[in-house]
Amino acid sequence: MAGKSTDEPIVRVRGLRNAFGDAVIHDRLDLDVRRGEILGVVGGSGTGKSVLMRSIIGLQAPQAGEITVFGKPTIGREEGEMAEISKRWGVLFQGGALFSTLTVAENVQVPLREFYPALDQALLDQISSFKVVMTGLPADAGPKYPAELSGGMKKRAGLARALALDPDLLFLDEPTAGLDPIGAAAFDELTRSLQRTLGLTVFLITHDLDTLHAICDRVAVLADRRVIAIGTIDELLATDHPWIAEYFKGPRGRAAVATKDLARARTNS
Template sequence: MADRVDEKPIDTEDKDERDIVLSARDVTVGFGSKVVLDNLNLNIYRGEILGFVGASGTGKSVLMRTVLRLLPRRSGTIKILGQDFDELDEPQRNALDMRLGVLFQQGALFSSLTVKENIQVPMREYLDLPRSLMDELAHLKIRMVGLAADAADKYPSELSGGMIKRAALARALALDPELVFLDEPTSGLDPIGAAEFDELIANLRDSLGLTVYMVTHDLDSLFSVCDRIAVLGKKRVMVEGTIEDMLAYDDPWVQAYFKGKRARSIVPQDDGARHGSSGK
C-alpha cells in the first residue's frame, strides 16, 4: 500500500518489520519567504534502494542536502540510524557521519588529487591509519566498483564520465557506510554505462548490506533497481511505494511519468512488472 501525501509514514512493525534507517517527521525547509518542503514525512528501511523522483524544482536535492545537514531546516526532526543529529555532541556526530556515504551528482572529485587520494580523503578526516593501510583500502574500493587497478594513480581529468562516477562511488564507500546517498548517479552516462552502474549499485547493496537513498530521473533505474519510490511534489512526499503503487496512484504528474511513452518502452503497462533485484 502506498503512503499518500496527507499521511505520515507508519513506523510500526505492522508496516514493516525491518529497521527504519532514516525517518523524517514534519520537516519544513525554506529560503526567505519561499517554502520548498512543508511538513514532509518519510521512512527509509534497512536494505532497500529507495528512488526519489519529482518534477524540476520540487526539492529532491534540497531534501537530500537537508538530511545531510548541508542545508538548515525550519522545523521537524530527522533521525538517521535511530539517532537525531540535533541531540548529539561532536564526537557522536562524527561517529554517525562515518556510517554514511555520499555520491554527489557530478562526482565532486578533487581535481588535484588522484583517484586513490580522493578515496583516502574521508579516511584521513575520520581515521588514524598508516599510509600503507590506506593505500591497501583504496585499492580494495577501486576493485569493488569495477575500476582497473591503474585508475588509482589517474587524475579526474584523465577519466571518462563513467569512471568518474565509479571513483566517486568508491570514495562514498571508503568508510564502509551503512547508508549511501546517490544524487543522479547515472546522469550523463550513455544507456549501456547507466545500466552497468545500476547493476553495480544493486550488487553492492546485496553484497554489502547497504541501504541506498537515490535521487534520480532515470526511469530505467527506477524500474530495474529501486525497491520503492518516493515522489516529491506539492512541497512534500506525494506518494511512497512500489512501481505498482506508482502505476495505480491517481495523480496526473505521476501517471504521466510512470505511464508515459518513455515508461511504456521500459515495462508492460498491463502488469507493471519489475525485474530488478530486491532487498526484501
C-alpha cells in the same frame, strides 16, 4: 529487484520544512527509509530532492521538523556527535564531486584520513586500491587524476570514495545522469550488486525510469512540497495523482516498462 528489506526505518523524517527566503521547498514532509532497501526518490524540477538529501546528511539546516538516522536525531547535534553518525554513511554527489588536484586513490583516502588519522600510508593505499577495484574501475585508475577519467569512471571513483568507510547507508544523487544507456545500466547493476553484497541501504535520487524499474524496491514521489506517495511502482501506478500518472505512464515510462519486460522474458527463456 534489490535485496530483501525490512520495515525498520534507518532514516526517519517528520514534519520537515525547508525554505529559501519566501520560496518554501518542503512543508510537513514525512519519509521513512527502510533498512536494506533501495529507495528511489523522484520529483519534478524544484521539488527539492537534493535539498532533502542534504537535510538528512546535515548539510542543510531545516526551519522545522525532525530527522533521525540510525535511531539518532541529527538536527542540532554537536559536531563530534554528528561525526560519529556521519561516518556510517557514504555520499555520491552529482558528477562525482571529486577533488581535481587529488588522484583517485587520494580522493578515496580523504574520509579515511578524516576519521582515522592514525592509519599509515601503506594501509591507506591498500584500502583505496580495494575500493577502486570494488567499484569496477581498473586497478591502474588509482594514480590517475579526475581529468584523466571518463564521465562513467568519475562516477565510479566517487562511489569508491563513498564506500571508503564501509558505510551502512549510501546516498546517490543522480548517479546515472550524463551516462549513455549502456553505462547507466552497468552502474545500476553495480549498485544492486554492492547493495546485496554489503547489505547497504540506498537512498537514490534519480529521474532515470530504467533505474527505478531495474533496482528500486520502493519509490518516493516529491510534489506539492512533500512526499505525496511512496511504494512500489505498481502501487504508484494505482494512484490517481496527475504528475505520477504522467511520469510513469507517459511515453518514456511505457518504454521503461517494455524494456523491463523484455529483460525478464530473456531471463526466463
